[in-house]
Amino acid sequence: MADGIRRSVDLGARIIVVALSDDEDSPDLRDATDYAHRSGALVVASAGNRDTTDNKEDTPRYPAAYPGALSVTALNSEGLPTYDSIHGKHIDVASPAQSVLTTATGAGDCIYAGDAPTSSFATAYVAGAAALLAQAYPHEGPDGWSYRLKATAQRPNQDSNDDQIGWGSIRPAAALSLRPDRSVRGPASPFADTTDSALPPPVTRVKLSESPSNDSSAAIAIAVGLGGIVILLTLLRRLRGRGSKPARDNSIGN
Template identity: 60%
Template sequence: MKRRRIAIPVLVAPLLIASLGVVALPQSAAPAVAADACTPGVMAQIPGPPTAFAAMGIPEPGLRATGAGVTVAIIDSGVDGTRPQLIDAFAPGSRSLIDDGERADGLGDPQGHGTALAGIIAARADGGSGAVGIAPDARIISLRVFRGDDEESVRRGFGPDAGRIAAAIRTATDLGARVITVALSDDVDTPALREATAEATARGALVVASAGNRSTTENTSDSPRYPAAYPGALAVTAVDTAGIATDASIHGPHVDVAAPGQNVLTTSTGGGDCVYAADAPSSSFATAYAAGAAALLAEAYPDEGPEGWAYRLEATGDRPDPDARNDLTGWGAIRPAAALDLRPDATTRGPLSPFADTSDAARSTPSTRVTATPSDDGDSAPVTAVAVVAAGLVALCGLGAVLRSRRKRG
């Protein structure tokens, strides 16, 4: 029987270093150079701010929210707790759900994926480093659920596993996380994973999950990925440095929003700053940016809950048609400042609102078919959208038949 693989992206740095240990290395004041910036043991610094900030419309002075008082769970390969930008970022409760000889507290990460996500979300300012999180005052919990997706890790039972991810979502919910980051994707609907996501949502936590990457899955069709496609979850895809969706990502009706996923400046395991995904955008990094943005909204609007935070990101997304989502980028690329400033009312255009009757704001309901067009130079090419418009205009009362509800009910 062919073994199913839950998808994670391949990082550009060689991070499977079993001998890193847990000793913090001294920080170097020297700027990073391209050849060695991502090498474990090289504590170089790359100037910031991250280019993703400008792409998301974050002003140079910063945002009025910082994620203070909000706990974000990162369900992934662990987080290197010795990174200078992350040492003060942890809330109680981090742990490893696998016993592979690494730290039991979840603060080891030989793979490096989780450490990169943690830096995107909550890295603190540290000297000359430009690797600063979008929610730099949020606190994080590392729930380590896999070592790697290589053959040896999978053979020993340390690969990504839907049941273990479900257990971690339940643990994150019990620990009080308001945002749960799952930058992993599976093309199989697993009852345990569905139930854990539903429970998290019901208890006030927003599950922010990757909509999928094409290069890390055997099923490359534009089809639902889990837990992103479950009701209540926020499914995130990636756009490139120009804000364009490319064939590097999985698209489809499950996609809610998009975020930057290319040339991502963040923290690296056992080292200093690193720029990941230089060649093509990764939905994992986009998921982390969306999770950090959700933490900002959880701080500013704690009583609105996961539905309200997701709505704000969707309603203010940058999209071609203000009245409709599409299968490439959902409701559009996130704009955290606009989401924070939104005063939702009956005139707010876009997704169905939990705050007001937006009957007069929604007008048309185009669906989108995705066609990947190879570029001449062989690089990842923009995806072509072919609009297939339903006959006639559809009133809001009939949207359920042709337009996927914003919260993916059922």
């Protein structure tokens, strides 16, 4: 892989597709990825598949996890992440990669990855979108092309990424039409300071309404309470007056 990346750069490639991954960090592979980045080329690499590796854990995969590379994970035919792909903090973007219609030598039209998404196809889609950006904005370089794809990707929260889809599912047309400035929400921008672009969380403010002072409120409560007691006592006295009769004098005077 390292030799292939270096050879591609030397031949003038600006978008380099690495549709495979390794779970071991290799100094040679790291140096080759850095060489590509310094030379103005973007390495678009698979973030890994669970069924093609002995390591099933969500750990970094290389060269996708190296600085300067664009790490790609796969989405199913419904556009959702699945257990079939390796996930983690090394994910940058995602792309649909199931039931892929393509061609094959001697086989005509074929559909690949019908049962489960495969990150190799997702990587190819993202690399194709990156190539369009490299053609449209050749002077922006790998950081600019990568940023456009991440900033315009579809995601639940515009201000943050996650371990399953990174910055979201790519939207090539949006990436091509993006006008990068400080208002663009999402990843750090190589074009402008977007530190303050995040939407602040909603703030709930409680405003106390104007009301009588505590002293007057207490006085009103006491007055109402005393009034109720007076009324209650009056009723009790009336009821007792109705229920009692004067005693009859049965004595005989002498």
